[in-house]
Amino acid sequence: MSVTERLLRVFRVDQQLSGLQSRLRAAERFLEEQTKQLDQIKSKRDAIAAQLKLLQAQAANHEGEMARFDARIETLREQMNQAKTNKEYKAFLTEVNTFKVERGAAETAALELMTKADDLKKQIEALEAQTQERTKLRQVAADDRQKRDEEIRDRLNELKGERDKLVAEVPAPAMALYTELVRVHGDDAMCPVEELDRKSHEYTCGGCQMAVPVETVNALIKGTAAQAPVTRCVSCGCILFIEKETAERLQPGNKGGKGGKKQKSLEV
Numbered sequence: 001m002s003v004t005e006r007l008l009r010v011f012r013v014d015q016q017l018s019g020l021q022s023r024l025r026a027a028e029r030f031l032e033e034q035t036k037q038l039d040q041i042k043s044k045r046d047a048i049a050a051q052l053k054l055l056q057a058q059a060a061n062h063e064g065e066m067a068r069f070d071a072r073i074e075t076l077r078e079q080m081n082q083a084k085t086n087k088e089y090k091a092f093l094t095e096v097n098t099f100k101v102e103r104g105a106a107e108t109a110a111l112e113l114m115t116k117a118d119d120l121k122k123q124i125e126a127l128e129a130q131t132q133e134r135t136k137l138r139q140v141a142a143d144d145r146q147k148r149d150e151e152i153r154d155r156l157n158e159l160k161g162e163r164d165k166l167v168a169e170v171p172a173p174a175m176a177l178y179t180e181l182v183r184v185h186g187d188d189a190m191c192p193v194e195e196l197d198r199k200s201h202e203y204t205c206g207g208c209q210m211a212v213p214v215e216t217v218n219a220l221i222k223g224t225a226a227q228a229p230v231t232r233c234v235s236c237g238c239i240l241f242i243e244k245e246t247a248e249r250l251q252p253g254n255k256g257g258k259g260g261k262k263q264k265s266l267e268v
Protein backbone atom coordinates (compact mmCIF):
# COMPACT_ATOMS: atom_id res chain seq x y z
CA MET A 1 0.00 0.00 0.00
CA SER A 2 1.37 3.40 -0.99
CA VAL A 3 2.01 6.19 1.48
CA THR A 4 -0.82 8.15 -0.16
CA GLU A 5 -3.23 5.26 0.40
CA ARG A 6 -2.17 4.97 4.03
CA LEU A 7 -2.67 8.72 4.51
CA LEU A 8 -5.99 8.57 2.76
CA ARG A 9 -7.26 6.10 5.36
CA VAL A 10 -6.31 8.55 8.12
CA PHE A 11 -7.92 11.39 6.14
CA ARG A 12 -11.23 9.48 5.78
CA VAL A 13 -11.34 8.84 9.53
CA ASP A 14 -10.55 12.51 10.19
CA GLN A 15 -13.45 13.52 7.99
CA GLN A 16 -15.79 11.28 9.95
CA LEU A 17 -14.45 12.69 13.20
CA SER A 18 -14.96 16.27 12.10
CA GLY A 19 -18.45 15.45 10.81
CA LEU A 20 -19.43 14.02 14.19
CA GLN A 21 -17.87 16.88 16.09
CA SER A 22 -19.47 19.52 13.90
CA ARG A 23 -22.93 18.20 14.82
CA LEU A 24 -22.04 18.52 18.47
CA ARG A 25 -20.63 22.01 17.93
CA ALA A 26 -23.87 23.09 16.24
CA ALA A 27 -25.81 21.94 19.31
CA GLU A 28 -23.35 23.77 21.55
CA ARG A 29 -23.72 26.99 19.59
CA PHE A 30 -27.53 26.74 19.80
CA LEU A 31 -27.31 26.25 23.56
CA GLU A 32 -24.98 29.25 23.91
CA GLU A 33 -27.40 31.37 21.91
CA GLN A 34 -30.35 30.38 24.13
CA THR A 35 -28.33 31.11 27.27
CA LYS A 36 -27.33 34.52 25.91
CA GLN A 37 -30.92 35.44 25.06
CA LEU A 38 -32.14 34.29 28.45
CA ASP A 39 -29.50 36.45 30.16
CA GLN A 40 -30.52 39.44 28.04
CA ILE A 41 -34.19 39.05 29.01
CA LYS A 42 -33.25 38.70 32.68
CA SER A 43 -31.04 41.77 32.72
CA LYS A 44 -33.74 43.79 30.94
CA ARG A 45 -36.24 42.63 33.55
CA ASP A 46 -33.85 43.54 36.39
CA ALA A 47 -33.27 47.02 34.96
CA ILE A 48 -37.03 47.66 34.72
CA ALA A 49 -37.57 46.27 38.22
CA ALA A 50 -34.99 48.74 39.57
CA GLN A 51 -36.75 51.57 37.71
CA LEU A 52 -40.09 50.45 39.17
CA LYS A 53 -38.69 50.47 42.68
CA LEU A 54 -37.49 54.04 42.21
CA LEU A 55 -40.88 55.20 40.86
CA GLN A 56 -42.68 53.50 43.73
CA ALA A 57 -40.42 55.23 46.25
CA GLN A 58 -41.10 58.60 44.59
CA ALA A 59 -44.85 57.93 44.58
CA ALA A 60 -44.68 56.99 48.26
CA ASN A 61 -42.96 60.32 48.99
CA HIS A 62 -45.80 62.20 47.31
CA GLU A 63 -48.34 60.16 49.24
CA GLY A 64 -46.50 61.06 52.43
CA GLU A 65 -46.75 64.74 51.46
CA MET A 66 -50.49 64.32 50.83
CA ALA A 67 -50.96 62.80 54.28
CA ARG A 68 -49.06 65.68 55.88
CA PHE A 69 -51.25 68.23 54.00
CA ASP A 70 -54.38 66.33 55.09
CA ALA A 71 -53.27 66.51 58.72
CA ARG A 72 -52.58 70.23 58.48
CA ILE A 73 -55.89 70.90 56.73
CA GLU A 74 -57.67 68.92 59.44
CA THR A 75 -55.98 70.99 62.15
CA LEU A 76 -56.88 74.20 60.30
CA ARG A 77 -60.51 73.13 60.00
CA GLU A 78 -60.65 72.63 63.78
CA GLN A 79 -59.12 76.04 64.21
CA MET A 80 -61.68 77.51 61.81
CA ASN A 81 -64.48 76.04 63.89
CA GLN A 82 -63.08 77.79 66.89
CA ALA A 83 -62.34 81.07 65.11
CA LYS A 84 -63.42 84.04 67.12
CA THR A 85 -63.59 86.60 64.34
CA ASN A 86 -64.51 86.53 60.70
CA LYS A 87 -61.05 87.83 59.82
CA GLU A 88 -59.44 84.96 61.73
CA TYR A 89 -61.76 82.49 59.98
CA LYS A 90 -60.88 83.86 56.55
CA ALA A 91 -57.16 83.68 57.28
CA PHE A 92 -57.51 79.95 58.17
CA LEU A 93 -59.60 79.42 55.06
CA THR A 94 -56.94 80.98 52.82
CA GLU A 95 -54.34 78.70 54.38
CA VAL A 96 -56.59 75.65 53.88
CA ASN A 97 -57.02 76.53 50.21
CA THR A 98 -53.28 76.93 49.71
CA PHE A 99 -52.66 73.52 51.25
CA LYS A 100 -55.43 72.02 49.12
CA VAL A 101 -53.70 73.26 45.96
CA GLU A 102 -50.37 71.83 47.13
CA ARG A 103 -52.04 68.57 48.12
CA GLY A 104 -53.60 68.44 44.63
CA ALA A 105 -50.17 68.88 43.01
CA ALA A 106 -48.72 66.04 45.14
CA GLU A 107 -51.68 63.84 44.26
CA THR A 108 -51.26 64.52 40.51
CA ALA A 109 -47.55 63.71 40.73
CA ALA A 110 -48.27 60.50 42.67
CA LEU A 111 -50.91 59.42 40.13
CA GLU A 112 -48.59 60.05 37.20
CA LEU A 113 -45.91 57.96 38.85
CA MET A 114 -48.40 55.18 39.61
CA THR A 115 -49.49 55.11 35.96
CA LYS A 116 -45.87 54.79 34.88
CA ALA A 117 -45.35 52.13 37.53
CA ASP A 118 -48.32 50.15 36.19
CA ASP A 119 -46.81 50.28 32.73
CA LEU A 120 -43.49 48.99 34.08
CA LYS A 121 -45.27 46.20 35.94
CA LYS A 122 -46.86 45.08 32.67
CA GLN A 123 -43.45 45.12 30.98
CA ILE A 124 -42.02 43.00 33.80
CA GLU A 125 -44.88 40.51 33.48
CA ALA A 126 -44.23 40.22 29.75
CA LEU A 127 -40.51 39.71 30.35
CA GLU A 128 -41.21 37.09 32.98
CA ALA A 129 -43.38 35.20 30.50
CA GLN A 130 -40.52 35.45 27.99
CA THR A 131 -38.10 34.18 30.63
CA GLN A 132 -40.26 31.12 31.22
CA GLU A 133 -40.52 30.37 27.53
CA ARG A 134 -36.81 30.91 26.92
CA THR A 135 -35.91 28.79 29.95
CA LYS A 136 -37.86 25.91 28.42
CA LEU A 137 -36.11 26.39 25.07
CA ARG A 138 -32.75 26.55 26.78
CA GLN A 139 -33.51 23.30 28.57
CA VAL A 140 -34.40 21.64 25.26
CA ALA A 141 -31.10 22.90 23.84
CA ALA A 142 -29.16 21.63 26.85
CA ASP A 143 -30.81 18.20 26.61
CA ASP A 144 -30.11 18.07 22.89
CA ARG A 145 -26.45 18.91 23.41
CA GLN A 146 -26.19 16.26 26.11
CA LYS A 147 -27.92 13.70 23.91
CA ARG A 148 -25.66 14.37 20.94
CA ASP A 149 -22.61 14.23 23.16
CA GLU A 150 -23.67 10.80 24.42
CA GLU A 151 -24.63 9.62 20.95
CA ILE A 152 -21.26 10.35 19.43
CA ARG A 153 -19.04 9.56 22.41
CA ASP A 154 -18.68 5.84 21.68
CA ARG A 155 -18.27 6.38 17.96
CA LEU A 156 -15.69 9.11 18.59
CA ASN A 157 -13.64 6.83 20.82
CA GLU A 158 -13.92 4.05 18.29
CA LEU A 159 -12.74 6.32 15.47
CA LYS A 160 -9.91 7.72 17.58
CA GLY A 161 -8.71 4.18 18.27
CA GLU A 162 -8.96 3.34 14.60
CA ARG A 163 -7.08 6.51 13.72
CA ASP A 164 -4.23 5.69 16.10
CA LYS A 165 -3.75 2.33 14.38
CA LEU A 166 -3.83 3.88 10.90
CA VAL A 167 -1.43 6.66 11.88
CA ALA A 168 1.04 4.06 13.11
CA GLU A 169 1.25 2.71 9.57
CA VAL A 170 2.12 6.07 8.00
CA PRO A 171 5.81 7.04 7.82
CA ALA A 172 6.53 9.89 10.23
CA PRO A 173 7.60 12.52 7.65
CA ALA A 174 4.43 11.96 5.61
CA MET A 175 2.31 12.18 8.76
CA ALA A 176 4.03 15.42 9.77
CA LEU A 177 3.32 16.89 6.35
CA TYR A 178 -0.31 15.77 6.52
CA THR A 179 -0.77 17.26 10.01
CA GLU A 180 0.61 20.58 8.86
CA LEU A 181 -1.62 20.60 5.76
CA VAL A 182 -4.71 19.84 7.87
CA ARG A 183 -3.76 22.71 10.16
CA VAL A 184 -3.55 25.11 7.20
CA HIS A 185 -6.12 23.76 4.71
CA GLY A 186 -8.51 21.73 6.88
CA ASP A 187 -10.67 19.46 4.75
CA ASP A 188 -8.64 20.39 1.65
CA ALA A 189 -5.46 18.79 3.01
CA MET A 190 -6.02 15.89 0.60
CA CYS A 191 -7.84 16.31 -2.71
CA PRO A 192 -8.87 13.87 -5.41
CA VAL A 193 -7.72 14.23 -8.98
CA GLU A 194 -10.73 15.04 -11.14
CA GLU A 195 -11.11 14.02 -14.73
CA LEU A 196 -12.00 16.99 -16.92
CA ASP A 197 -11.54 15.47 -20.35
CA ARG A 198 -10.14 11.99 -20.83
CA LYS A 199 -9.45 12.25 -24.53
CA SER A 200 -7.25 15.28 -24.18
CA HIS A 201 -5.84 13.98 -20.89
CA GLU A 202 -7.06 16.92 -18.87
CA TYR A 203 -7.11 16.45 -15.15
CA THR A 204 -7.56 18.93 -12.32
CA CYS A 205 -6.97 19.14 -8.59
CA GLY A 206 -10.31 18.67 -6.76
CA GLY A 207 -9.27 21.36 -4.30
CA CYS A 208 -8.09 24.31 -6.40
CA GLN A 209 -9.28 23.16 -9.86
CA MET A 210 -5.85 23.78 -11.38
CA ALA A 211 -4.47 21.40 -13.98
CA VAL A 212 -2.70 18.22 -12.90
CA PRO A 213 -0.17 16.82 -15.43
CA VAL A 214 -0.98 13.44 -16.89
CA GLU A 215 2.36 12.06 -15.64
CA THR A 216 1.20 12.78 -12.12
CA VAL A 217 -2.09 10.99 -12.77
CA ASN A 218 -0.24 7.97 -14.12
CA ALA A 219 2.03 7.85 -11.11
CA LEU A 220 -0.98 7.98 -8.81
CA ILE A 221 -2.69 5.16 -10.72
CA LYS A 222 0.42 3.03 -10.40
CA GLY A 223 0.58 3.83 -6.72
CA THR A 224 3.94 5.44 -6.94
CA ALA A 225 4.35 9.01 -5.84
CA ALA A 226 5.59 11.45 -8.44
CA GLN A 227 7.40 13.21 -5.63
CA ALA A 228 8.44 11.76 -2.30
CA PRO A 229 6.83 10.96 0.03
CA VAL A 230 3.53 11.88 -1.63
CA THR A 231 2.27 13.74 -4.68
CA ARG A 232 1.23 17.29 -4.05
CA CYS A 233 -0.72 19.73 -6.15
CA VAL A 234 1.74 22.28 -7.47
CA SER A 235 -0.87 25.04 -7.11
CA CYS A 236 -2.47 24.60 -3.69
CA GLY A 237 0.00 22.18 -2.13
CA CYS A 238 -2.59 19.59 -1.10
CA ILE A 239 -1.76 15.88 -1.17
CA LEU A 240 -3.31 14.46 -4.32
CA PHE A 241 -4.95 11.08 -4.46
CA ILE A 242 -6.95 9.21 -7.04
CA GLU A 243 -10.33 7.67 -6.25
CA LYS A 244 -10.49 3.94 -6.89
CA GLU A 245 -13.30 4.34 -9.43
CA THR A 246 -11.39 7.01 -11.33
CA ALA A 247 -8.24 4.89 -11.33
CA GLU A 248 -10.13 1.84 -12.59
CA ARG A 249 -11.74 3.84 -15.38
CA LEU A 250 -8.37 5.19 -16.40
CA GLN A 251 -6.58 1.84 -16.40
CA PRO A 252 -5.25 1.02 -19.85
CA GLY A 253 -7.51 -1.39 -21.71
CA ASN A 254 -10.60 -0.53 -19.71
CA LYS A 255 -13.75 0.07 -21.65
CA GLY A 256 -15.26 3.43 -21.18
CA GLY A 257 -16.88 6.36 -22.88
CA LYS A 258 -19.69 6.30 -25.37
CA GLY A 259 -20.09 3.26 -27.62
CA GLY A 260 -17.70 1.17 -25.51
CA LYS A 261 -14.67 2.25 -27.43
CA LYS A 262 -11.39 1.00 -26.18
CA GLN A 263 -9.79 3.52 -23.92
CA LYS A 264 -6.39 4.72 -24.97
CA SER A 265 -3.57 4.03 -22.64
CA LEU A 266 -2.52 6.92 -20.53
CA GLU A 267 1.12 6.01 -20.93
CA VAL A 268 3.12 8.97 -22.07
Ligand SMILES: [Zn+2]
Nearest residue numbers: 205208233236
Ligand atom coordinates in the same frame (compact mmCIF):
# COMPACT_ATOMS: atom_id res chain seq x y z
ZN1 LIG B 1 -4.67 22.05 -5.92
